[in-house]
Amino acid sequence: MRPKIAAGNWKMNGTAAALCELDALSRALPENPPQVVICPPSPLLFRATDAVHGCPIQIGAQDCHTEEAGAFTGDISATMIADTGATHVILGHSERRDTHCETDADVQAKARTAWTSGLTAIxxxxxxxxQREAxxxxxxxxxxxxGSLPDDVTADNTVIAYEPIWAIGTGKVPSIAQITEVHDFIRSRLTTRFGTEIGNALPLLYGGSVKASNATEIFAVENVDGALVGGASLKADDFAPIVAALASA
Structure with a gap:
Protein backbone atom coordinates (compact mmCIF):
# COMPACT_ATOMS: atom_id res chain seq x y z
CA MET A 1 0.00 0.00 0.00
CA ARG A 2 1.33 3.43 -0.95
CA PRO A 3 1.83 5.94 1.87
CA LYS A 4 -0.53 8.86 2.20
CA ILE A 5 1.39 12.14 2.23
CA ALA A 6 0.28 15.65 3.12
CA ALA A 7 3.05 18.07 2.18
CA GLY A 8 3.03 21.79 2.84
CA ASN A 9 5.07 24.27 0.81
CA TRP A 10 5.43 27.53 2.68
CA LYS A 11 7.26 29.13 -0.26
CA MET A 12 8.84 32.52 0.67
CA ASN A 13 6.63 33.00 3.71
CA GLY A 14 7.29 32.86 7.42
CA THR A 15 9.82 33.85 10.04
CA ALA A 16 10.74 32.13 13.29
CA ALA A 17 7.47 33.31 14.78
CA ALA A 18 5.58 31.14 12.27
CA LEU A 19 7.06 27.95 13.71
CA CYS A 20 4.41 27.96 16.42
CA GLU A 21 2.11 26.65 13.67
CA LEU A 22 4.07 23.38 13.69
CA ASP A 23 3.21 22.79 17.33
CA ALA A 24 -0.42 23.69 16.68
CA LEU A 25 -0.51 21.32 13.71
CA SER A 26 1.05 18.50 15.73
CA ARG A 27 -1.61 18.86 18.40
CA ALA A 28 -4.36 18.86 15.77
CA LEU A 29 -3.26 15.70 13.94
CA PRO A 30 -5.66 12.73 13.94
CA GLU A 31 -4.82 9.62 15.93
CA ASN A 32 -3.36 7.78 12.93
CA PRO A 33 -2.08 10.60 10.73
CA PRO A 34 -0.72 10.25 7.23
CA GLN A 35 2.86 11.26 6.57
CA VAL A 36 3.09 15.04 7.07
CA VAL A 37 5.95 17.05 5.55
CA ILE A 38 6.30 20.81 5.99
CA CYS A 39 8.72 22.69 3.72
CA PRO A 40 9.55 26.12 5.18
CA PRO A 41 12.07 28.61 3.77
CA SER A 42 15.66 27.41 4.14
CA PRO A 43 16.62 29.85 6.97
CA LEU A 44 14.04 28.09 9.15
CA LEU A 45 15.12 24.50 8.52
CA PHE A 46 17.25 24.00 11.65
CA ARG A 47 14.64 25.55 13.94
CA ALA A 48 11.82 23.70 12.20
CA THR A 49 13.44 20.30 12.69
CA ASP A 50 13.95 21.16 16.36
CA ALA A 51 10.33 22.27 16.64
CA VAL A 52 8.94 18.94 15.38
CA HIS A 53 11.27 16.74 17.40
CA GLY A 54 9.23 13.95 18.95
CA CYS A 55 6.11 14.57 16.87
CA PRO A 56 4.98 12.93 13.59
CA ILE A 57 5.88 15.82 11.29
CA GLN A 58 8.85 15.80 8.93
CA ILE A 59 10.62 18.81 7.48
CA GLY A 60 11.66 19.40 3.89
CA ALA A 61 13.34 22.11 1.84
CA GLN A 62 12.00 23.86 -1.25
CA ASP A 63 14.98 23.35 -3.58
CA CYS A 64 18.61 22.26 -3.71
CA HIS A 65 21.57 22.75 -6.03
CA THR A 66 22.73 20.08 -8.45
CA GLU A 67 26.16 20.04 -6.79
CA GLU A 68 27.02 19.02 -3.24
CA ALA A 69 29.34 22.02 -2.71
CA GLY A 70 31.09 24.75 -4.62
CA ALA A 71 31.18 28.40 -5.65
CA PHE A 72 27.43 28.88 -5.94
CA THR A 73 26.64 32.02 -3.96
CA GLY A 74 23.18 32.05 -2.45
CA ASP A 75 22.39 28.40 -3.19
CA ILE A 76 21.83 25.54 -0.77
CA SER A 77 23.06 21.98 -1.24
CA ALA A 78 21.30 18.74 -0.45
CA THR A 79 24.09 17.97 2.02
CA MET A 80 23.32 21.19 3.92
CA ILE A 81 19.61 20.38 3.92
CA ALA A 82 20.21 16.90 5.31
CA ASP A 83 22.50 18.38 7.95
CA THR A 84 19.54 20.31 9.37
CA GLY A 85 17.65 17.08 9.99
CA ALA A 86 15.28 17.62 7.07
CA THR A 87 14.19 14.54 5.15
CA HIS A 88 12.64 15.85 1.92
CA VAL A 89 13.19 18.44 -0.78
CA ILE A 90 10.79 19.83 -3.37
CA LEU A 91 12.26 19.84 -6.87
CA GLY A 92 11.01 21.21 -10.18
CA HIS A 93 8.21 23.32 -8.79
CA SER A 94 6.65 25.33 -11.62
CA GLU A 95 7.75 28.58 -9.96
CA ARG A 96 11.35 27.37 -10.13
CA ARG A 97 10.96 26.09 -13.67
CA ASP A 98 9.52 29.46 -14.70
CA THR A 99 11.36 32.20 -12.81
CA HIS A 100 14.67 30.30 -12.52
CA CYS A 101 14.47 28.69 -15.98
CA GLU A 102 15.00 25.19 -14.56
CA THR A 103 14.85 22.38 -17.11
CA ASP A 104 13.86 18.74 -16.76
CA ALA A 105 17.57 17.89 -16.90
CA ASP A 106 18.21 20.26 -13.98
CA VAL A 107 15.47 18.59 -11.95
CA GLN A 108 16.86 15.14 -12.68
CA ALA A 109 20.35 16.20 -11.61
CA LYS A 110 18.96 17.69 -8.40
CA ALA A 111 17.08 14.49 -7.66
CA ARG A 112 20.28 12.48 -7.90
CA THR A 113 22.18 14.76 -5.51
CA ALA A 114 19.20 14.77 -3.14
CA TRP A 115 19.27 10.97 -3.01
CA THR A 116 23.00 10.98 -2.40
CA SER A 117 22.35 12.99 0.76
CA GLY A 118 19.55 10.68 1.87
CA LEU A 119 16.72 13.06 0.99
CA THR A 120 13.40 12.09 -0.57
CA ALA A 121 12.74 14.13 -3.71
CA ILE A 122 9.26 15.54 -4.23
CA GLN A 131 -1.01 24.04 -22.75
CA ARG A 132 -4.21 22.75 -21.17
CA GLU A 133 -6.38 24.73 -23.59
CA ALA A 134 -4.29 23.51 -26.53
CA GLY A 147 13.10 14.17 -18.45
CA SER A 148 12.83 14.82 -14.72
CA LEU A 149 12.97 11.29 -13.28
CA PRO A 150 16.27 9.42 -13.11
CA ASP A 151 16.22 5.78 -14.14
CA ASP A 152 16.83 4.50 -10.61
CA VAL A 153 13.69 5.98 -9.06
CA THR A 154 12.16 4.05 -6.16
CA ALA A 155 9.25 4.57 -3.83
CA ASP A 156 11.77 5.18 -1.04
CA ASN A 157 13.52 8.10 -2.72
CA THR A 158 10.85 9.83 -4.81
CA VAL A 159 7.37 11.33 -4.57
CA ILE A 160 5.69 12.85 -7.62
CA ALA A 161 3.42 15.89 -7.35
CA TYR A 162 1.12 16.90 -10.20
CA GLU A 163 0.40 20.61 -9.99
CA PRO A 164 -1.45 22.20 -12.91
CA ILE A 165 0.22 25.61 -13.06
CA TRP A 166 -3.08 27.37 -13.72
CA ALA A 167 -4.48 26.06 -10.43
CA ILE A 168 -1.61 27.09 -8.14
CA GLY A 169 -2.76 29.90 -5.86
CA THR A 170 -5.60 30.87 -8.21
CA GLY A 171 -8.52 29.18 -6.51
CA LYS A 172 -9.19 27.30 -9.77
CA VAL A 173 -9.31 23.53 -9.36
CA PRO A 174 -9.43 20.98 -12.17
CA SER A 175 -12.51 18.82 -12.32
CA ILE A 176 -12.32 15.42 -10.68
CA ALA A 177 -12.38 13.91 -14.16
CA GLN A 178 -9.35 16.01 -15.17
CA ILE A 179 -7.41 15.07 -12.01
CA THR A 180 -8.29 11.42 -12.54
CA GLU A 181 -7.18 11.49 -16.19
CA VAL A 182 -3.76 12.97 -15.39
CA HIS A 183 -3.06 10.81 -12.34
CA ASP A 184 -4.09 7.65 -14.19
CA PHE A 185 -1.84 8.68 -17.08
CA ILE A 186 1.08 9.26 -14.71
CA ARG A 187 0.57 5.87 -13.07
CA SER A 188 0.48 4.14 -16.44
CA ARG A 189 3.59 5.99 -17.60
CA LEU A 190 5.45 5.00 -14.44
CA THR A 191 4.56 1.31 -14.63
CA THR A 192 5.55 1.22 -18.31
CA ARG A 193 8.96 2.74 -17.61
CA PHE A 194 9.86 1.34 -14.20
CA GLY A 195 7.82 -1.84 -14.06
CA THR A 196 4.67 -2.69 -12.16
CA GLU A 197 6.24 -3.03 -8.71
CA ILE A 198 7.98 0.36 -8.67
CA GLY A 199 5.43 2.16 -10.84
CA ASN A 200 2.55 1.21 -8.58
CA ALA A 201 4.49 1.99 -5.40
CA LEU A 202 5.44 5.60 -6.18
CA PRO A 203 3.21 8.08 -4.30
CA LEU A 204 1.38 10.62 -6.49
CA LEU A 205 0.29 13.90 -4.92
CA TYR A 206 -2.10 16.49 -6.31
CA GLY A 207 -1.38 20.19 -5.79
CA GLY A 208 -3.23 23.34 -6.77
CA SER A 209 -5.76 25.23 -4.62
CA VAL A 210 -6.33 22.28 -2.28
CA LYS A 211 -8.36 23.27 0.76
CA ALA A 212 -10.54 21.68 3.41
CA SER A 213 -13.69 22.13 1.33
CA ASN A 214 -12.43 20.09 -1.64
CA ALA A 215 -9.85 17.77 -0.07
CA THR A 216 -12.18 14.82 0.58
CA GLU A 217 -13.36 14.72 -3.03
CA ILE A 218 -9.82 14.97 -4.40
CA PHE A 219 -8.47 12.28 -2.07
CA ALA A 220 -11.20 9.89 -3.23
CA VAL A 221 -9.49 9.70 -6.66
CA GLU A 222 -7.82 6.30 -6.95
CA ASN A 223 -4.33 7.45 -7.90
CA VAL A 224 -4.21 10.50 -5.63
CA ASP A 225 -2.11 9.55 -2.60
CA GLY A 226 -2.06 12.96 -0.96
CA ALA A 227 -1.44 16.62 -1.66
CA LEU A 228 1.23 19.25 -2.01
CA VAL A 229 -0.40 22.31 -0.46
CA GLY A 230 0.72 25.92 -0.69
CA GLY A 231 -1.07 28.75 1.07
CA ALA A 232 -3.40 26.50 3.06
CA SER A 233 -0.38 24.90 4.77
CA LEU A 234 0.76 28.14 6.43
CA LYS A 235 -1.80 27.93 9.23
CA ALA A 236 -2.51 24.84 11.28
CA ASP A 237 -6.22 25.68 11.32
CA ASP A 238 -6.28 25.49 7.52
CA PHE A 239 -3.95 22.54 7.01
CA ALA A 240 -5.14 20.23 9.78
CA PRO A 241 -8.55 19.58 8.15
CA ILE A 242 -6.77 18.63 4.91
CA VAL A 243 -4.56 16.20 6.81
CA ALA A 244 -7.63 14.77 8.53
CA ALA A 245 -9.41 14.32 5.19
CA LEU A 246 -6.40 12.41 3.86
CA ALA A 247 -6.25 10.22 6.97
CA SER A 248 -9.89 9.28 6.39
CA ALA A 249 -9.54 8.66 2.65
Whole structure:
Protein backbone atom coordinates (compact mmCIF):
# COMPACT_ATOMS: atom_id res chain seq x y z
CA MET A 1 0.00 0.00 0.00
CA ARG A 2 1.33 3.43 -0.95
CA PRO A 3 1.83 5.94 1.87
CA LYS A 4 -0.53 8.86 2.20
CA ILE A 5 1.39 12.14 2.23
CA ALA A 6 0.28 15.65 3.12
CA ALA A 7 3.05 18.07 2.18
CA GLY A 8 3.03 21.79 2.84
CA ASN A 9 5.07 24.27 0.81
CA TRP A 10 5.43 27.53 2.68
CA LYS A 11 7.26 29.13 -0.26
CA MET A 12 8.84 32.52 0.67
CA ASN A 13 6.63 33.00 3.71
CA GLY A 14 7.29 32.86 7.42
CA THR A 15 9.82 33.85 10.04
CA ALA A 16 10.74 32.13 13.29
CA ALA A 17 7.47 33.31 14.78
CA ALA A 18 5.58 31.14 12.27
CA LEU A 19 7.06 27.95 13.71
CA CYS A 20 4.41 27.96 16.42
CA GLU A 21 2.11 26.65 13.67
CA LEU A 22 4.07 23.38 13.69
CA ASP A 23 3.21 22.79 17.33
CA ALA A 24 -0.42 23.69 16.68
CA LEU A 25 -0.51 21.32 13.71
CA SER A 26 1.05 18.50 15.73
CA ARG A 27 -1.61 18.86 18.40
CA ALA A 28 -4.36 18.86 15.77
CA LEU A 29 -3.26 15.70 13.94
CA PRO A 30 -5.66 12.73 13.94
CA GLU A 31 -4.82 9.62 15.93
CA ASN A 32 -3.36 7.78 12.93
CA PRO A 33 -2.08 10.60 10.73
CA PRO A 34 -0.72 10.25 7.23
CA GLN A 35 2.86 11.26 6.57
CA VAL A 36 3.09 15.04 7.07
CA VAL A 37 5.95 17.05 5.55
CA ILE A 38 6.30 20.81 5.99
CA CYS A 39 8.72 22.69 3.72
CA PRO A 40 9.55 26.12 5.18
CA PRO A 41 12.07 28.61 3.77
CA SER A 42 15.66 27.41 4.14
CA PRO A 43 16.62 29.85 6.97
CA LEU A 44 14.04 28.09 9.15
CA LEU A 45 15.12 24.50 8.52
CA PHE A 46 17.25 24.00 11.65
CA ARG A 47 14.64 25.55 13.94
CA ALA A 48 11.82 23.70 12.20
CA THR A 49 13.44 20.30 12.69
CA ASP A 50 13.95 21.16 16.36
CA ALA A 51 10.33 22.27 16.64
CA VAL A 52 8.94 18.94 15.38
CA HIS A 53 11.27 16.74 17.40
CA GLY A 54 9.23 13.95 18.95
CA CYS A 55 6.11 14.57 16.87
CA PRO A 56 4.98 12.93 13.59
CA ILE A 57 5.88 15.82 11.29
CA GLN A 58 8.85 15.80 8.93
CA ILE A 59 10.62 18.81 7.48
CA GLY A 60 11.66 19.40 3.89
CA ALA A 61 13.34 22.11 1.84
CA GLN A 62 12.00 23.86 -1.25
CA ASP A 63 14.98 23.35 -3.58
CA CYS A 64 18.61 22.26 -3.71
CA HIS A 65 21.57 22.75 -6.03
CA THR A 66 22.73 20.08 -8.45
CA GLU A 67 26.16 20.04 -6.79
CA GLU A 68 27.02 19.02 -3.24
CA ALA A 69 29.34 22.02 -2.71
CA GLY A 70 31.09 24.75 -4.62
CA ALA A 71 31.18 28.40 -5.65
CA PHE A 72 27.43 28.88 -5.94
CA THR A 73 26.64 32.02 -3.96
CA GLY A 74 23.18 32.05 -2.45
CA ASP A 75 22.39 28.40 -3.19
CA ILE A 76 21.83 25.54 -0.77
CA SER A 77 23.06 21.98 -1.24
CA ALA A 78 21.30 18.74 -0.45
CA THR A 79 24.09 17.97 2.02
CA MET A 80 23.32 21.19 3.92
CA ILE A 81 19.61 20.38 3.92
CA ALA A 82 20.21 16.90 5.31
CA ASP A 83 22.50 18.38 7.95
CA THR A 84 19.54 20.31 9.37
CA GLY A 85 17.65 17.08 9.99
CA ALA A 86 15.28 17.62 7.07
CA THR A 87 14.19 14.54 5.15
CA HIS A 88 12.64 15.85 1.92
CA VAL A 89 13.19 18.44 -0.78
CA ILE A 90 10.79 19.83 -3.37
CA LEU A 91 12.26 19.84 -6.87
CA GLY A 92 11.01 21.21 -10.18
CA HIS A 93 8.21 23.32 -8.79
CA SER A 94 6.65 25.33 -11.62
CA GLU A 95 7.75 28.58 -9.96
CA ARG A 96 11.35 27.37 -10.13
CA ARG A 97 10.96 26.09 -13.67
CA ASP A 98 9.52 29.46 -14.70
CA THR A 99 11.36 32.20 -12.81
CA HIS A 100 14.67 30.30 -12.52
CA CYS A 101 14.47 28.69 -15.98
CA GLU A 102 15.00 25.19 -14.56
CA THR A 103 14.85 22.38 -17.11
CA ASP A 104 13.86 18.74 -16.76
CA ALA A 105 17.57 17.89 -16.90
CA ASP A 106 18.21 20.26 -13.98
CA VAL A 107 15.47 18.59 -11.95
CA GLN A 108 16.86 15.14 -12.68
CA ALA A 109 20.35 16.20 -11.61
CA LYS A 110 18.96 17.69 -8.40
CA ALA A 111 17.08 14.49 -7.66
CA ARG A 112 20.28 12.48 -7.90
CA THR A 113 22.18 14.76 -5.51
CA ALA A 114 19.20 14.77 -3.14
CA TRP A 115 19.27 10.97 -3.01
CA THR A 116 23.00 10.98 -2.40
CA SER A 117 22.35 12.99 0.76
CA GLY A 118 19.55 10.68 1.87
CA LEU A 119 16.72 13.06 0.99
CA THR A 120 13.40 12.09 -0.57
CA ALA A 121 12.74 14.13 -3.71
CA ILE A 122 9.26 15.54 -4.23
CA UNK A 123 9.36 16.08 -8.00
CA UNK A 124 6.77 18.48 -9.41
CA UNK A 125 5.24 18.41 -12.86
CA UNK A 126 2.36 20.32 -14.42
CA UNK A 127 1.02 22.12 -17.46
CA UNK A 128 0.21 25.78 -18.07
CA UNK A 129 -3.24 27.09 -18.88
CA UNK A 130 -2.24 27.63 -22.51
CA GLN A 131 -1.01 24.04 -22.75
CA ARG A 132 -4.21 22.75 -21.17
CA GLU A 133 -6.38 24.73 -23.59
CA ALA A 134 -4.29 23.51 -26.53
CA UNK A 135 -4.95 19.90 -25.52
CA UNK A 136 -1.27 19.31 -24.76
CA UNK A 137 -1.57 18.34 -21.09
CA UNK A 138 -0.65 14.66 -21.35
CA UNK A 139 2.16 15.36 -23.81
CA UNK A 140 3.66 17.93 -21.42
CA UNK A 141 3.25 15.67 -18.39
CA UNK A 142 4.78 12.73 -20.23
CA UNK A 143 7.78 14.76 -21.36
CA UNK A 144 8.36 16.14 -17.85
CA UNK A 145 8.20 12.65 -16.36
CA UNK A 146 10.64 11.31 -18.93
CA GLY A 147 13.10 14.17 -18.45
CA SER A 148 12.83 14.82 -14.72
CA LEU A 149 12.97 11.29 -13.28
CA PRO A 150 16.27 9.42 -13.11
CA ASP A 151 16.22 5.78 -14.14
CA ASP A 152 16.83 4.50 -10.61
CA VAL A 153 13.69 5.98 -9.06
CA THR A 154 12.16 4.05 -6.16
CA ALA A 155 9.25 4.57 -3.83
CA ASP A 156 11.77 5.18 -1.04
CA ASN A 157 13.52 8.10 -2.72
CA THR A 158 10.85 9.83 -4.81
CA VAL A 159 7.37 11.33 -4.57
CA ILE A 160 5.69 12.85 -7.62
CA ALA A 161 3.42 15.89 -7.35
CA TYR A 162 1.12 16.90 -10.20
CA GLU A 163 0.40 20.61 -9.99
CA PRO A 164 -1.45 22.20 -12.91
CA ILE A 165 0.22 25.61 -13.06
CA TRP A 166 -3.08 27.37 -13.72
CA ALA A 167 -4.48 26.06 -10.43
CA ILE A 168 -1.61 27.09 -8.14
CA GLY A 169 -2.76 29.90 -5.86
CA THR A 170 -5.60 30.87 -8.21
CA GLY A 171 -8.52 29.18 -6.51
CA LYS A 172 -9.19 27.30 -9.77
CA VAL A 173 -9.31 23.53 -9.36
CA PRO A 174 -9.43 20.98 -12.17
CA SER A 175 -12.51 18.82 -12.32
CA ILE A 176 -12.32 15.42 -10.68
CA ALA A 177 -12.38 13.91 -14.16
CA GLN A 178 -9.35 16.01 -15.17
CA ILE A 179 -7.41 15.07 -12.01
CA THR A 180 -8.29 11.42 -12.54
CA GLU A 181 -7.18 11.49 -16.19
CA VAL A 182 -3.76 12.97 -15.39
CA HIS A 183 -3.06 10.81 -12.34
CA ASP A 184 -4.09 7.65 -14.19
CA PHE A 185 -1.84 8.68 -17.08
CA ILE A 186 1.08 9.26 -14.71
CA ARG A 187 0.57 5.87 -13.07
CA SER A 188 0.48 4.14 -16.44
CA ARG A 189 3.59 5.99 -17.60
CA LEU A 190 5.45 5.00 -14.44
CA THR A 191 4.56 1.31 -14.63
CA THR A 192 5.55 1.22 -18.31
CA ARG A 193 8.96 2.74 -17.61
CA PHE A 194 9.86 1.34 -14.20
CA GLY A 195 7.82 -1.84 -14.06
CA THR A 196 4.67 -2.69 -12.16
CA GLU A 197 6.24 -3.03 -8.71
CA ILE A 198 7.98 0.36 -8.67
CA GLY A 199 5.43 2.16 -10.84
CA ASN A 200 2.55 1.21 -8.58
CA ALA A 201 4.49 1.99 -5.40
CA LEU A 202 5.44 5.60 -6.18
CA PRO A 203 3.21 8.08 -4.30
CA LEU A 204 1.38 10.62 -6.49
CA LEU A 205 0.29 13.90 -4.92
CA TYR A 206 -2.10 16.49 -6.31
CA GLY A 207 -1.38 20.19 -5.79
CA GLY A 208 -3.23 23.34 -6.77
CA SER A 209 -5.76 25.23 -4.62
CA VAL A 210 -6.33 22.28 -2.28
CA LYS A 211 -8.36 23.27 0.76
CA ALA A 212 -10.54 21.68 3.41
CA SER A 213 -13.69 22.13 1.33
CA ASN A 214 -12.43 20.09 -1.64
CA ALA A 215 -9.85 17.77 -0.07
CA THR A 216 -12.18 14.82 0.58
CA GLU A 217 -13.36 14.72 -3.03
CA ILE A 218 -9.82 14.97 -4.40
CA PHE A 219 -8.47 12.28 -2.07
CA ALA A 220 -11.20 9.89 -3.23
CA VAL A 221 -9.49 9.70 -6.66
CA GLU A 222 -7.82 6.30 -6.95
CA ASN A 223 -4.33 7.45 -7.90
CA VAL A 224 -4.21 10.50 -5.63
CA ASP A 225 -2.11 9.55 -2.60
CA GLY A 226 -2.06 12.96 -0.96
CA ALA A 227 -1.44 16.62 -1.66
CA LEU A 228 1.23 19.25 -2.01
CA VAL A 229 -0.40 22.31 -0.46
CA GLY A 230 0.72 25.92 -0.69
CA GLY A 231 -1.07 28.75 1.07
CA ALA A 232 -3.40 26.50 3.06
CA SER A 233 -0.38 24.90 4.77
CA LEU A 234 0.76 28.14 6.43
CA LYS A 235 -1.80 27.93 9.23
CA ALA A 236 -2.51 24.84 11.28
CA ASP A 237 -6.22 25.68 11.32
CA ASP A 238 -6.28 25.49 7.52
CA PHE A 239 -3.95 22.54 7.01
CA ALA A 240 -5.14 20.23 9.78
CA PRO A 241 -8.55 19.58 8.15
CA ILE A 242 -6.77 18.63 4.91
CA VAL A 243 -4.56 16.20 6.81
CA ALA A 244 -7.63 14.77 8.53
CA ALA A 245 -9.41 14.32 5.19
CA LEU A 246 -6.40 12.41 3.86
CA ALA A 247 -6.25 10.22 6.97
CA SER A 248 -9.89 9.28 6.39
CA ALA A 249 -9.54 8.66 2.65
Missing amino acids: ICIGESNA GETLDIIGAQLD
